[in-house]
Amino acid sequence: MAKNVTMRDIAKKVGVSTVTVSKALTDRDGVGTELRAVIKATAEEMGYTYSGIGDGIRRGRSYNIGVIVEEHYVDNYTTVFPFYMKMYNSINKQMSQFHYSVIMESITSSMLSERRMPDIVTEKKVDGIIVLGQMKSDYLKLLRENRLPMVYLDFYDRTMEVPSVINDNVYGTYMLTNYLVGMGHRKIAYVGSIDATASILDRYLGYYRSLLIHQLTMTEDYIIPDRDEEGYFIDLKLPADMPTAFVCNCDGTANHLMRQLVAKGYRIPQDISVVGFDNYSAGIDYSLPKLTTIEVNIEEMTKNAVELIIRLLKGEENLGGRKVISGKLIIGESVARIADEA
Secondary structure, eight states: OOOOHHHHHHHHHHHOOOHHHHHHHTSSSSSOHHHHHHHHHHHHHHHHOGGGGGEEEETTOOOEEEEEEGGGGSSTTBBBEEEHHHHHHHHHHHHHTTEEEEEEEEHHHHHHHHHHHOOOHHOOSSSSEEEEEEEOOHHHHHHHTTTOEEEEEEEETTOOSSSSSOOOHHHHHHHHHHHHHHOOOOEEESSSSTOHHHHHHHHHHHHHHHHTTOOOOOGGGGGEEOBBSSBBOOOOOOOSSSSSSEEEESSHHHHHHHHHHHHOOOOOOOOOOTEEBBBOOOOOOOTOOOEEEEOOOOOHHHHHHHHHHHHHHTHHHHHHHOEEEEOEEESSSSOOOOOOOO
């Protein structure tokens, strides 16, 4: 008999979906009596065991984990769509080793304003939730009231009640800005709406830390918003006194900026240097120079998020706080060395 038989194996043999197998084995509604008996008999015949997390099925678990994300993060026209879809796919892959399926539900603006919970929560379709990307605090508070095991991924909340996994955003932009300074740049601007997300703010703080350490002046118009309240790109308002380099909060913004600079007649990197963050290639304009950026370790971040949710499902408590995952500096072709003005 197979040593590690999964619900997917049973579903394939019976010719039904994994969800149907889960319902049959947990005696939930939605499966006929005869089919339920066939599924249970097949599971026993194949040697399906309830080891580890699997014994939770006796307690009526759905064997589904929910990933909820604000709608604008997974809209094709937002700056972060490729990044968050890559994260979701990695979560799916990581969860499969624990024989869990993943259900994503996007949270619309009307759900936020009406304080309406996701269907996967109200209909008890999931055993736990990974919240992907920052969400409004009052809505997160409502989610916590459902008492489902929960992990935040790619953001954290000041209360630290919920365990979270984030990239080391501060140190990432600190490295990027240090690299620009090392290449002779002294007039360096930051592109990102710092009140939009904790990640953008933290990346700004890393940039600012580097300026302080190198005793460089930052003017107010060197902080350039890049998106509206819904997370969509806006036209960038460039300063009158142009910097020699821009630190962008993500690769999407960096490419948006480079296209705008090229349209105004600037050459990159000969006239202006640009760095990004995340190192994702989807939607990138390959006519532009390859970006110098920070590569976010998506696999390690999702691995840690999945490990946390599994530990919560096993009944572990007091897992609050942040798990910080380091990124890697990737040197591209978007930065030029200039004469040191110091």
